[in-house]
Amino acid sequence: MSAQTVREQDRKRAEVCVECAACKRAREKQRGFWFWFVKLIEGGLCPYCKAYEKVYGRKAHEEGAGQ
Numbered sequence: 001m002s003a004q005t006v007r008e009q010d011r012k013r014a015e016v017c018v019e020c021a022a023c024k025r026a027r028e029k030q031r032g033f034w035f036w037f038v039k040l041i042e043g044g045l046c047p048y049c050k051a052y053e054k055v056y057g058r059k060a061h062e063e064g065a066g067q
Contacts, residue, residue: 006054009051010054014052016048017051022038026038027060028063030061
């Protein structure tokens, strides 16, 4: 398995996800509506959540990275 190259564009998009109110709430609380919502959209709909996963190596709803 080859490592993905993280571009500057990915880092900028990941920063948007770090500052996103919904994603931030999901990472902090780990339950509730925003947690469910972010889990639903992060894989296919949100380019910022995809970039977050690529840059930080974990899903946008998971605790830890980027905080």
